[in-house]
Amino acid sequence: MNLVKSEKLEKSMHELQFSVDAxxxxxxxxxxxxxxxxxxxxxxxxxxxxxxxxxEKMYGADIFHYDAINDxxxxxxxxxxxxxxxxxxxxxxxxxxxxxxxxGVVLKVTVAVKPEIKVGNYxxxxxxxxxxxxxxxxxxxxxxxxxxxxxxxxTREGKAENGDTVDMDFEGFVDGAAFEGxxxxxxxxxxxxxxxxxxxxxxxxxxxxxxxxxxxxxxxEEYQAKELAGKPAVFKIKLHEVKTxxxxxxDDEFAKxxxxxxxxxxxxxxxxxxxxxxxxxxxxxxxxxxxVDQVIATIEGDIPEAMYEARMxxxxxxxxxxxxxxxxxxxxxxxxxxxxxxxxxxxFREQAEKQVxxxxxxxxxxxxxxxxxxxxxxxxxxxxxxxxxxxxxxKVKELVNADEVKKDLAxxxxxxxxRDHAEITEEKVAKxx
Numbered sequence: 001m002n003l004v005k006s007e008k009l010e011k012s013m014h015e016l017q018f019s020v021d022a023x024x025x026x027x028x029x030x031x032x033x034x035x036x037x038x039x040x041x042x043x044x045x046x047x048x049x050x051x052x053x054x055x056e057k058m059y060g061a062d063i064f065h066y067d068a069i070n071d072x073x074x075x076x077x078x079x080x081x082x083x084x085x086x087x088x089x090x091x092x093x094x095x096x097x098x099x100x101x102x103x104g105v106v107l108k109v110t111v112a113v114k115p116e117i118k119v120g121n122y123x124x125x126x127x128x129x130x131x132x133x134x135x136x137x138x139x140x141x142x143x144x145x146x147x148x149x150x151x152x153x154x155t156r157e158g159k160a161e162n163g164d165t166v167d168m169d170f171e172g173f174v175d176g177a178a179f180e181g182x183x184x185x186x187x188x189x190x191x192x193x194x195x196x197x198x199x200x201x202x203x204x205x206x207x208x209x210x211x212x213x214x215x216x217x218x219x220x221e222e223y224q225a226k227e228l229a230g231k232p233a234v235f236k237i238k239l240h241e242v243k244t245x246x247x248x249x250x251d252d253e254f255a256k257x258x259x260x261x262x263x264x265x266x267x268x269x270x271x272x273x274x275x276x277x278x279x280x281x282x283x284x285x286x287x288x289x290x291x292v293d294q295v296i297a298t299i300e301g302d303i304p305e306a307m308y309e310a311r312m313x314x315x316x317x318x319x320x321x322x323x324x325x326x327x328x329x330x331x332x333x334x335x336x337x338x339x340x341x342x343x344x345x346x347x348f349r350e351q352a353e354k355q356v357x358x359x360x361x362x363x364x365x366x367x368x369x370x371x372x373x374x375x376x377x378x379x380x381x382x383x384x385x386x387x388x389x390x391x392x393x394x395k396v397k398e399l400v401n402a403d404e405v406k407k408d409l410a411x412x413x414x415x416x417x418x419r420d421h422a423e424i425t426e427e428k429v430a431k432x433x
Contacts, residue, residue, distance in 0.1 A: 001076040004106065006084040011302040012115040014088075015108065017097065018080040020072050022104040028068035036067055062099075069096060069105055077109060087114040090306025112304035117360045119368075120298030123421040127290045130429045131283040134275045138431070142271050143250060150258055151245040159206045160242045162192040166204055167241035170215075174233045181225075182233075186240065200235065212238045224336055283426075291418050295365070296357045303356060311352035316345055359411065366414040373409035378402060381409055 005017035020028075033055070038048035040055050056063055073094065081088060090112035097106040153165060160166055166189055172182030191201050203215040215235040223229040248254050255267040320330045334344055365371070373381075382400065386393045 001079040001083075003080050003083045006080075006086070009110070012113055012304045013110060014084075014086050014113045015110050016077075016080045016084055016086075017106060017108045018076055019107070020076055020105045022102060024072065025068060025099070025104045026101060028072050029064045032064040032067035032071060036064060065099055066096075069099065069107070072105065073107065076107070080109070086111075088112065089114050089304060089310065112306040114307075115301045115303050115360065117299060117301040117303075117364045119295055119300070119361050119364045122295050122298075122365050122418050125291050125294050125418065125422045127287045127294075127422055127424050129283050129287045129424050129426045131426060132279045133428050133430050134272050134279065135431065138275060139268050139271050142275065143268065146258055147247050147250060147254070148245070150254075151247045153243050154246050155241055156244050157209070158242065159208055160191060160204055160239070161244075162205060163190070163244070165190050165243040165245075166239060167243070168204075169238040169240070170235050172233050172235045174228060174231050179228060179233075182235075197233075204237070204239070207237075207239050209239055209241050212236070224338065287422075287424055288415055288419055291422055292358055292362070292415065295418060296354070296361045299357055299361055301360070303360065307356045308349070308352050311356050312345055312348045315348040315352060362411045362414040363407075365418065366410045369414070369417055371410050371413045371417060373406040373413065377409055378406055381405055 002019045002021070003016070004019055005015065007015045009015055030052075033052045037050065037052060037055055040050060040059065041047050042050035042054055042058060045051075045054070052064075077092060077094075088111045092109045092111040095108045097108050099105040167186055168189065169185045170183065170187060172179055189195060189201065189204075191204055193201070195201070197217045197219060199217045200215055203217075207213060215237055216232065217235070218232045219225075219228045219230060221230045248257070250264060252263045255261045255264045259267050259270065261267045261270060316330075323330055323333055334341060337344075382396050382402075382405065383393055385391075385400070386396045389396075
């Protein structure tokens with residue numbers, strides 16, 4: 001590969017021209033013939049056994065040239081990128097400038113590159129750190145949540161009440177006919193949870209185990225199954241069991257059972273401390289977000305569309321992976337939500353733009369302040385990853401790109417720099433109501 005031209009274009013685009021010598025081109029053509037020539041039928045020859053010269057005479061002298069160019073392109077392009085020093089952020093658009101057996105191939109590539117970004121003032125910024133206070137009601141509410149988590153579900157006699165859990169069979173009918181997905185046996189439902197169609201759960205209240213009865217509802221107009229939307233339905237119910245939650249008493253024994261503390265007062269003090277620490281972390285994060293927003297508002301530079309597109313694609317892949325972890329497929333999720341892939345992908349647009357701008361702005365700050373991550377900081381971060389994923393440190397080092405991790409660490413240090421050079425005032429904020 002010989003780099004012929006490297007030219008910066010407008011709007012963070014770049015043009016490269018590079019050549020491949022004639023001998024390399026000829027060898028690639030011969031390789032393409034050996035691979036692709038088997039596909040051609042030539043009268044007088046068994047399929048795949050026609051000489052190259054015969055195929056070229058019948059189909060054109062350059063029949064294998066573009067296969068050869070496609071084979072040569074990846075390595076030649078990578079070498080041209082390395083020699084030019086550019087940082088591509090999108091797919092290259094390639095054109096053949098010239099190609100012949102005497103001179104070889106000349107290719108032209110236009111590609112979006114990482115933009116040159118400038119940011120305005122990033123020191124002396126002002127922000128207000130609003131820390132929510134923790135009062136007795138907050139602590140009591142958390143205690144009640146803990147109490148509910150540790151409650152026992154027990155079967156009881158009598159009429160079902162709001163908050164009870166019922167065990168039931170049901171089958172739904174629309175216009176007298178059962179519909180798909182409308183039947184279940186021994187289904188467990190918490191009354192008041194809002195899990196079913198509006199009005200369904202209310203009609204179970206007041207019934208006892210052993211009863212059989214009808215529930216009449218109307219499907220919402222916006223119901224995901226279009227064939228049922230807006231239609232009245234009858235559900236045949238058989239109520240097997242009514243269960244309620246028995247809550248433990250909030251006393252010292254409760255504290256011993258659910259925590260490391262011996263008394264309820266100690267548990268309450270621990271809850272208060274934890275909530276105060278969490279509020280402090282949330283307030284600190286809000287300040288950082290505010291400061292970063294102020295910085296990205298000053299960005300100057302042409303950010304190529306390819307960077308936003310790549311981030312949107314990454315967001316879709318992340319979402320698809322999380323769905324797969326739950327045993328779901330993205331296409332089925334989109335069908336259920338009534339979305340197309342285009343509209344779903346577009347929903348990440350605003351998020352993608354902000355994430356790209358944040359990264360570029362913080363990289364600009366890091367570069368301006370010569371902020372880098374040390375080898376010790378890199379080692380500590382890799383050890384943290386190894387501990388989180390319960391992996392050997394050596395294996396983590398094999399899997400990750402150390403240079404990219406260092407860049408991430410430098411970006412995080414840039415946030416610290418902005419925060420440490422900002423004017424931050426603190427306010428204690430009481431919860432409304």
